Amino acid sequence: MTAPARPQRVAILISGSGSNMAALVAAMTGDHPARPVLVVSNVPGAGGLARAAAAGVPVATVDHRAYPDRAAFEAGLEAALAPAAPDLICLAGFMRILSPGFVDRHAGRILNIHPSLLPKYPGLHTHARALAAGDTVAGATVHVVTADLDAGPILGQARVPILPGDTAAALAARVLAAEHRLYPAVLRRVAGGDWSRVDL
Ligand code: GAR
DSSP: OOOOSSOEEEEEEESSOOHHHHHHHHHSSTTOSEEEEEEEESSTTOHHHHHHHHTTOOEEEOOGGGSSSHHHHHHHHHHHHGGGOOSEEEESSOOSOOOHHHHHHTTTOEEEEESSOTTSSOSSOHHHHHHHTTOSEEEEEEEEOOSSTTOSOEEEEEEEEOOTTOOHHHHHHHHHHHHHHHHHHHHHHHHTTOOOOEEO
16 A cells, blocks of 8 residues: 555545535545535535535535536536546535446546445445345445445445434435545545555
């Protein structure tokens, strides 16, 4: 493992409230080997934009609905990202699928957090699916983004119990709290040049 000589520049892509983004930004101080350089939302007015701005992080909006297709949207995303020159791109509740072309241009440098213990439950409605299956454990996964949805190499997982009487909303809140511990822990390790797996 070789630690990078300078703090790693991290861009964070969001679509919503940005609680994971806020956890990442809060962690990137002091001796943390990364710094937030930009938060981009594809949703205008997403709650996370105000949170990022309040934390002093530059923000941008690239509204996917303003573009005719995915390629044009991603060109807009690249144009927003380029001046920030990120070393790493963290997806944090970013609800657009990135094309293989975009992923290739940033190969091995895009991370995502997903609210299930992958490879279980890629895609949407993870908590309802875990409850319907009768699982007793749920959790979250941080992985490297590849062209295959939610299937890239796993960098870390956090497990939480499923409790009797859980609803999808109750389980989602418990998993989200675990996400806020997991994602900063993985980012600290990766930005320091250590890609070994984190288990919480
Ligand atoms: C998080 O639970 C995250 O794991 C999930 O969306 C939520 C975003 O919350 N991401 C996905 O489902 C990605 N497919 P946040 O905006 O408060 O961080």
